[in-house]
Amino acid sequence: MLQLRSLLAALLPLLLLLQEHVSVDAGRPLKILGLFPHPGVSHFHFFQPIMQGLAEAGHEVSVVSHFPAKIPTARYKDFPLTGIEKLTNSVDLKRKAGYYDVIILEQFNTDCMMGVAHQLQAPVIALSSCSLMPWHFERMGAPIIPSHIPVLFLGQSQDMNFGGRLANWFSFHALNWMYKLLSVPAADAMVQYKFGHDMPSVGELAKNTSVLFVNTHYSLSGPKPLPPNVIELGGIHIQKTNPLSADLQRLLDNAEHGVILISWGSMIRANSLSPEKRDGIVRAVARLKQQVIWKWENETLENKPPNLHIMKWLPQRDILCHPNVKVFMTHAGLMGSSEAAYCGVPVVATPMYGDQFLNAAALVQRDMGVLLHYEDIGENTVMRALKRALDKKHVDAAKLVSHSFKYRPQQALQLAIWWVEHVAHTGGDPLLKSSAVELPRFVYYSLDCYAVVGLILAMVVGSWIALIRRCCGKQSNKKNKRD
Helix, strand or coil, X not given: CHHHHHHHHHHHHHHHCCCCCCCCCCCCCCXXXXXXXXXXXXXXXXXXXXXXXXXXXXXXXXXXXXCCCCCCCCCEEEEECCCHHHHHCCCCCCCCCCCCCEEEEECCCCCCHHHHHHHXXXXXXXXXXXXXXXXXXXHHCCCCCCCCCCCCCCCCCCCCCHHHHHHHHXXXXXXXXXXXXXXXXXXXXXXXXXXXCCCCCHHHHHHHEEEEEECCCHHHHCCCCCCCCEEECCCCCCCCCCCCCHHHHHHHHXXXXXXXXXXXXXXXXXXXXXXHHHHHHHHHHHCCCCEEEEECCCCCCCCCCCCEEEECCCCHHHHHCCCCEEEEEECCCHHHHHHHHHHCCCEEECCCCCCHHHHHHHHHHCCCEEECCHHHCCHHHHHHHHHHHCCHHHHHHHHHHHHHHHCCCCCHHHHHHHHHHHHHHCCCCHHHCCXXXXXXXXXXXXXXXXXXXXXXXXXXXXHHHHHHHHHHHHHHHHHHHHC
């Protein structure tokens, strides 16, 4: 909360420099502001290629985030969230900031940044680094269909039994209401504290989102009925291949029986494994004929067999796309899962938190993944999971997913740039906004119509029952009188 308050304080000078909005000249470079206050680097891996691509396309890009570029590039300006003092003094009032043509921001667990967008009166493009959250659907006019769209946190695929669908239905609506009752009022209080009590609720401002970019693709996450203002950009972080180091290239090229890659992402420290689980993996690796590369944060690993190679950092995507890589043992983070889908490598998925359970379930449903629960890690379970993943069934399924994931009518980055420019040149393209955004869910799903039809049917059935009873009663009375 303090961090968001500091961010709002830093952006206030930009708002004071706001000029009267005029129509956008389609021929000139756009001024684009990116607002990414969440400190997760895995989230930013989805955002950064879009912002960098826009800068390379000739637009002026300003980015507020925790992750400034290590090598500054032309037309890409960082406003780093590296401390309150530096953040507060990060904007030079002598610079004529002008207005922004488009604001690109993350919509994750708060809509606080929608208050900034409202002050700037610029069209908004939202980004979701994971599958759609329950609260994303209403604001974009997308249908919530819990029967086959799994909620983010339950770890189910699109194939659910009755119990799963019941839990999914409850979770969808419970999380949506919790967001409205807890997150929205908290964001409202902060935004109104900074910009005044006449500010609209961020819950209403979120409905003004022009386009939502989501880090998914149907080939991996499953097809969904999405409106045209929800754009799937899964795999956008996968850019051109970089050459491997000589030692790594030699290892991959000379692996007679192939290579297995073990990596649990940028946030999980593999060397924090319990000794039992660590030794179980090491003993399983020693029984394999494949070479194994493991992202391991220490310099040494006890009882390391000759076919196990530990490295503190890995060029994960470049390794995965090497033809000798046979299996990827992963925590099922969305970035790594997308890279496995792109390269066509079957996985052993061990989800740890967040959307990883959802991603793992999608991989298993696609037959390119084998699930290994963290609590079940041991020598024999690791061996069984790896042997299953090496089966031809999973290899062929991974290749099929790879083909759909890789070959598209338009590559993800070009698609994102086109939509950003389109939103800017049309002032947010009001034609994209469905009237469904303003409808209560009760009306959206025609529950009022079902209620009226049900009431009419109940009245008709009730009238017939009453008429039958009345006729039967008269017949009974006549019979009694004759008796």
